[in-house]
Amino acid sequence: MLELSNITVQYGVVKAVRGVSLKVEKGEIVSLLGPNGAGKSSLVSAAVGILPVAGGTIRFEGTDITKKPAETVVAMGLTLTPEGRRVFADLSVAENLHLGAATRKDRDGVAADIEKYLKMFPILGERYHQTAKTLSGGEQQMLAIARSLMSRPKLLMLDEPSLGLAPRIVDRIFELMLDLKRDGLTMLVVEQNATDALGISDRGYILASGSLVYEGDAKAMVDSEDLMEAYLGSGVH
């Protein structure tokens, strides 16, 4: 479904991602793991057209999207929930959700989706007319995910959805991801929380210093103590 081939991302002379290739097949959850500064956020931002690539190609459902602007990529069904729960703080929950659907023209479909996601995230229904800044961290993360879903992605990328959240909320977010997978959504999840992310994933990739150092079956990765210690020390708990 998504194929990144030999992707390089550069900030001036600094190479953040060095010739990385990865694939996500339809229906999978894939983890993208690695320590701070490994290049994970840069890679997913480049994949959705928020950052330009310095080299390589990105194909989504067979179409070359390497040079397509982010709005086109979203409209095609590839969406990123960025790191840091970026919701529009001064807008209400309702307004944030509607903005997520900005690329859609099907009003009835948008209304039906809002109803669907308020069922999935009941707290957002209770807070529907409150501004996003009055929500707790976990609630804001749920709003960020629900807003991304409003664009009707076929493939959703989530950049560190568990960052800074209490373990109970993290469990809830991973459960929701499994529900979304059952609904047919394909996902790529960037995580520092390696054990939990691999627990819901089919496959995983590990980035270190901008390069891919490992790819494999998620279960085999969790079971490999050497691997987890070598690259993901902070994620083992």
Ligand SMILES: Nc1ncnc2c1ncn2[C@@H]1O[C@H](COP(=O)(O)OP(=O)(O)OP(=O)(O)O)[C@@H](O)[C@H]1O
């Ligand atoms: N806007 C920027 N300008 C210059 N360098 C940047 C910029 N954004 C990221 N970098 C550098 O690129 C490298 C990769 O950063 P990136 O945020 O992609 O890593 P990451 O794996 O997502 O890290 P984290 O888990 O800490 O979010 C780092 O060395 C970082 O300092």
